[in-house]
Amino acid sequence: MREFSYDVVTIGGGPAGMAAALAAREAGAARVLIIERDRELGGILQQCIHNGFGLRRFEEELTGPGYAHRYIDMVRASDIDVWLDTTVLAAEPDGVITSVSPHAGMTIVKAKSVVYAMGCRERTRGAIRTPGSRPAGVFTAGAAQRMVNMEGYLPGKEVVIVGSGDIGLIMARRMTFEGAKVKAVFEIMPYSNGLTRNIVQCLEDFGIPLYLGHSVTAIHGKDRVTGVTVAQVNDRLEVIDGTAFDIACDCVLLSVGLIPENELGRAAGLALDPITGGALADQFRQTATPGFFAAGNVLHVHDLVDWVSEEAAIAGRSAARHAQGELPLSGSQRSVAVGEGLRTVVPQRLSAFEQGKMSVRFYFRAAKPMGASLLQFWADGVLAFERKLRVVKPSEMIVADIPVRKIGDAATLEFRVLPAPEKIEADDEIEEEA
Amino acid sequence: MMARVVHAIQCIGCPIGCGGEVIVENGSVSEMTGFTCNKGLAYAAEEVVSPKRMVTTTVRVSGGSLGLLPVVSASPVPKERIFDCLRLLRGMSVAAPIAEGTIVVSDALGLGVDFRAARDISSVQ
Ligand SMILES: Cc1cc2nc3c(=O)[nH]c(=O)nc-3n(C[C@H](O)[C@H](O)[C@H](O)COP(=O)(O)OP(=O)(O)OC[C@H]3O[C@@H](n4cnc5c(N)ncnc54)[C@H](O)[C@@H]3O)c2cc1C
Numbered sequence: 001m002r003e004f005s006y007d008v009v010t011i012g013g014g015p016a017g018m019a020a021a022l023a024a025r026e027a028g029a030a031r032v033l034i035i036e037r038d039r040e041l042g043g044i045l046q047q048c049i050h051n052g053f054g055l056r057r058f059e060e061e062l063t064g065p066g067y068a069h070r071y072i073d074m075v076r077a078s079d080i081d082v083w084l085d086t087t088v089l090a091a092e093p094d095g096v097i098t099s100v101s102p103h104a105g106m107t108i109v110k111a112k113s114v115v116y117a118m119g120c121r122e123r124t125r126g127a128i129r130t131p132g133s134r135p136a137g138v139f140t141a142g143a144a145q146r147m148v149n150m151e152g153y154l155p156g157k158e159v160v161i162v163g164s165g166d167i168g169l170i171m172a173r174r175m176t177f178e179g180a181k182v183k184a185v186f187e188i189m190p191y192s193n194g195l196t197r198n199i200v201q202c203l204e205d206f207g208i209p210l211y212l213g214h215s216v217t218a219i220h221g222k223d224r225v226t227g228v229t230v231a232q233v234n235d236r237l238e239v240i241d242g243t244a245f246d247i248a249c250d251c252v253l254l255s256v257g258l259i260p261e262n263e264l265g266r267a268a269g270l271a272l273d274p275i276t277g278g279a280l281a282d283q284f285r286q287t288a289t290p291g292f293f294a295a296g297n298v299l300h301v302h303d304l305v306d307w308v309s310e311e312a313a314i315a316g317r318s319a320a321r322h323a324q325g326e327l328p329l330s331g332s333q334r335s336v337a338v339g340e341g342l343r344t345v346v347p348q349r350l351s352a353f354e355q356g357k358m359s360v361r362f363y364f365r366a367a368k369p370m371g372a373s374l375l376q377f378w379a380d381g382v383l384a385f386e387r388k389l390r391v392v393k394p395s396e397m398i399v400a401d402i403p404v405r406k407i408g409d410a411a412t413l414e415f416r417v418l419p420a421p422e423k424i425e426a427d428d429e430i431e432e433e434a
Numbered sequence: 435m436m437a438r439v440v441h442a443i444q445c446i447g448c449p450i451g452c453g454g455e456v457i458v459e460n461g462s463v464s465e466m467t468g469f470t471c472n473k474g475l476a477y478a479a480e481e482v483v484s485p486k487r488m489v490t491t492t493v494r495v496s497g498g499s500l501g502l503l504p505v506v507s508a509s510p511v512p513k514e515r516i517f518d519c520l521r522l523l524r525g526m527s528v529a530a531p532i533a534e535g536t537i538v539v540s541d542a543l544g545l546g547v548d549f550r551a552a553r554d555i556s557s558v559q
């Protein structure tokens with residue numbers, strides 16, 4: 001078996017892996033490697049042919065492949081090594097990575113720092129317990145996206161979409177463009193999990209109905225899907241008697257959420273956050289396993305790739321500094337909690353601050369949709385920082401930079417989101433660090 | 435006398451998703467509320483007279499490492515012509531290699547909109 005050694009290795013070559021590798025190289029890591037199991041770099045972006053990527057990062061509306069291309073060009077122009085068609089089988093806590101590929105067989109890499117960048121996968125039917133038999137014609141929306149956009153194969157002609165996540169909405173339009181009839185989108189929650197712009201330009205533009213507060217209670221068909229039964233649910237998500245109806249279809253697409261792809265971490269005993277499904281990480285995106293960092297959808301599910309690239313740059317830079325022995329020791333870590341109105345926060349831990357650091361950027365998911373709101377930061381039970389938000393949606397990540405001087409050396413750190421007393425015209429600007 | 439019409443418009447200009455109203459009097463926009471940037475104002479004013487959308491789809495590729503090339507309109511297409519553009523593109527095939535940004539169709543259907551390749555595709559020997 002061949003053996004190699006590198007300063008920084010990213011597992012995954014999507015936007016997170018590429019941005020982390022580039023930042024690591026820039027921060028002085030001499031030998032950087034990207035390991036990607038697909039035949040090309042770019043990750044999930046290569047199948048997301050719609051536009052809407054990169055408004056923040058490149059101030060331009062790009063398609064998924066277009067955004068990926070910008071990073072692929074930067075990687076090609078660097079001396080970062082890239083192994084394609086190579087799957088990582090294990091990454092041990094001592095930095096020994098085992099991978100396999102059809103051309104090189106099994107390979108061992110010894111890494112000083114590792115960046116997890118494996119992205120996420122879609123929840124499947126099992127995860128949502130839709131009853132009924134298992135006929136053909138039921139796909140996740142992302143699998144259908146790959147079929148239509150990369151393999152040129154239409155998974156069905158009469159389509160029902162379960163769940164109103166963005167991938168499902170995007171696929172409603174895409175299937176319509178390819179000549180399929182999308183009959184309806186059913187969402188069990190009383191609000192959509194997709195971006196408003198996608199509801200407008202993917203459903204309303206084509207007269208596709210969106211049923212909120214509706215659950216698919218059965219999928220019919222023996223060999224192939226022939227239809228679904230749908231019913232209204234109450235506020236405890238229980239089916240309301242007498243509301244059931246049937247819709248005929250030959251294809252069901254599931255868009256019921258994404259979960260970080262953490263098999264490798266789990267196998268190596270990585271400490272995970274039960275709510276995000278990703279690792280517990282500090283502001284350097286270092287996990288609880290020293291020398292292991294995480295960024296992108298493997299850490300927490302993002303809706304904007306721009307934030308993925310930004311977070312991955314933090315992880316890559318920190319990984320390089322760790323490899324050079326320059327990352328400050330974490331010291332005694334403080335945990336960051338979420339209270340009222342919020343579901344998740346990343347980072348969940350704060351290590352000792354870097355010298356000269358002015359602020360720490362936090363990412364949140366709200367627990368439920370709200371109108372004008374205040375994001376509050378409480379340090380040792382005292383309100384230390386507040387930011388106005390015009391609207392709050394669970395589908396859209398909240399981002400806030402908290403000044404280091406406001407965090408100070410408080411022992412308990414908590415974030416909350418509360419309804420604002422008055423109407424808010426515009427969000428407070430995120431304070432960027434120079 | 436022409437009527438005063440209030441249109442509720444949801445901006446799709448960016449993921450923030452502002453909602454607002456456009457008031458049209460005697461056939462022209464007299465008032466707009468709810469849009470928080472110039473891009474949104476321009477979108478809303480156009481949406482009530484001649485709605486347009488960016489179009490992304492795929493075109494068949496011959497001799498390439500991939501069988502499909504993603505393409506994107508260089509500017510928005512009038513909404514009622516989207517399916518005409520899709521039909522035009524569905525009937526086409528391009529030969530690899532292709533570089534990102536290559537114009538696949540120029541001035542599609544005389545609409546003044548080009549369609550461009552959204553990625554590179556290398557050829558297979
Ligand atoms: C369908 C869909 C639509 C989206 N639409 C938008 C949009 O309109 N606008 C926007 O801004 N964002 C959008 N996003 C979000 C954005 O694209 C993602 O957040 C981003 O691609 C995540 O990047 P990543 O690098 O974390 O993961 P990915 O892009 O998933 O990359 C992970 C990579 O790791 C590789 N990998 C995994 N396991 C292994 C292993 N064991 N060994 C080797 N390699 C491995 C995978 O092959 C993959 O290439 C969308 C996401 C999805 C899924």
Ligand code: SF4
Nearest residue numbers: 445447448451452474
């Ligand atoms: S008005 Fe401006 S900020 Fe609001 S959704 Fe439209 S483009 Fe975005």
